[in-house]
Amino acid sequence: MTTTRRDLPAGTPPELRLPALKIQQGRGRSLYTFAMDGKLVPQIATVSRIRRDETTELHGYQRPEVLAHVAAIRRYIETDDSPLLPNAIVIAFDERVRFEPTPTTGAGPSYVETGTLVIPLIDGPEHNRPGFIVDGQQRCAAIRDANIDAFPVSISAFIANDTADQRSQFILVNSTKALPKGLIHELLPGASGALPTPLRVRQLPATLLEKLNFDELRSPLYRMIQMPTNPGGHIKDNSVLRMLENSLSDGALYRFRNDEALPYTGEMFTLLCNFWAAVKQVFPDAWNKPPRRSRLMHGAGIISMGYLMDAISHVRDDGNGIIESDEFAADLKVIADDCRWTEGEWVFSDGVVRKWNDIQNTPRDIQRVADFLQNRYRSNQVARGR
Numbered sequence: 001m002t003t004t005r006r007d008l009p010a011g012t013p014p015e016l017r018l019p020a021l022k023i024q025q026g027r028g029r030s031l032y033t034f035a036m037d038g039k040l041v042p043q044i045a046t047v048s049r050i051r052r053d054e055t056t057e058l059h060g061y062q063r064p065e066v067l068a069h070v071a072a073i074r075r076y077i078e079t080d081d082s083p084l085l086p087n088a089i090v091i092a093f094d095e096r097v098r099f100e101p102t103p104t105t106g107a108g109p110s111y112v113e114t115g116t117l118v119i120p121l122i123d124g125p126e127h128n129r130p131g132f133i134v135d136g137q138q139r140c141a142a143i144r145d146a147n148i149d150a151f152p153v154s155i156s157a158f159i160a161n162d163t164a165d166q167r168s169q170f171i172l173v174n175s176t177k178a179l180p181k182g183l184i185h186e187l188l189p190g191a192s193g194a195l196p197t198p199l200r201v202r203q204l205p206a207t208l209l210e211k212l213n214f215d216e217l218r219s220p221l222y223r224m225i226q227m228p229t230n231p232g233g234h235i236k237d238n239s240v241l242r243m244l245e246n247s248l249s250d251g252a253l254y255r256f257r258n259d260e261a262l263p264y265t266g267e268m269f270t271l272l273c274n275f276w277a278a279v280k281q282v283f284p285d286a287w288n289k290p291p292r293r294s295r296l297m298h299g300a301g302i303i304s305m306g307y308l309m310d311a312i313s314h315v316r317d318d319g320n321g322i323i324e325s326d327e328f329a330a331d332l333k334v335i336a337d338d339c340r341w342t343e344g345e346w347v348f349s350d351g352v353v354r355k356w357n358d359i360q361n362t363p364r365d366i367q368r369v370a371d372f373l374q375n376r377y378r379s380n381q382v383a384r385g386r
Helices: 036-042 067-081 137-145 163-174 182-190 199-213 237-250 265-282 297-315 327-335 363-383
Strands: 002-004 016-025 030-037 089-093 098-101 112-118 129-136 152-158 344-348 351-354
Touching: 016 036, 016 098, 036 089, 036 137, 067 137, 089 163, 112 199, 112 327, 137 265, 182 199, 182 237, 199 237, 199 265, 199 327, 237 297, 265 327, 297 327, 297 363, 327 363, 344 363
Parallel strands: 089 152
Antiparallel strands: 002 016, 016 030, 016 112, 030 152, 089 129, 098 112, 344 351
């Protein structure tokens, strides 16, 4: 990359001269691809913020910076030993940018030319820059703010004549469908390096979920959880994740951590296997059926039973080991006759009566079922003098 005033009249602003490829795509459409230091991108391109003027006319097309997203990328760049941002930043240039081809050698496909992209460096207000960032503003902001000297990035660019063309490209680039959450959850256990905080806190529950679903020898929930690689499972992965997150937050799984708050994943998995094996034993008629035939396999059933696991653990846990499956089963049996997983009606403490298959995966219904199960269990414990 060079900046030069060579062969320019006096007073002409300097230029960036970048080795680039020109790729001919649609009729009259060329794509330019090149690399440059991300710290210098703000010198050649700015962000066209979406806004309306006093006559409500629309200007620009970019949303505001997502500060949390920018901070997450910046943290990744600053802390990872070998950061990588593989996606190219997309920039729309105006006609002040030009491409100078090198003499052809005849080698390579006819739709590719090598050469130099010449970008003027304009002093003054940002909106006078020759380029607008169409995609990658969060990455550019993170590199701009990061405490690093340089970070090379790949850039794809095109020359657009007007804002309407830029706006169309912005919509096309950003209209791709987001990854399904289930796929992200399935990938998380094997992910490494710095992750955004919302994903990092889900990595442990996603790891336990994976073990519950695919440990054939130990898990009573083997291949029962619906995931991209196991679409036939009856239980939604989100329901199991919520059950795990609740217990990891302040339930039975919380105590399986060392002094540095690092998890004992093996002990957590053993406790989960012991509890759900007991559930399978005590409720055989409701086990491993589609949610439309068994509310035990429904989100409300899975999450509320997770709360019951925590309650039983609180009573049973003496700090000398992991609660065994037969201990969980003994306590589940005392409430078994009150449960209406596949038929009958739930009679809740607030006076609401719900047919078994009217229970929905809503916060209110989950709380009702959870309270019902724990109240029945605690009442029985009191009656037994425990």
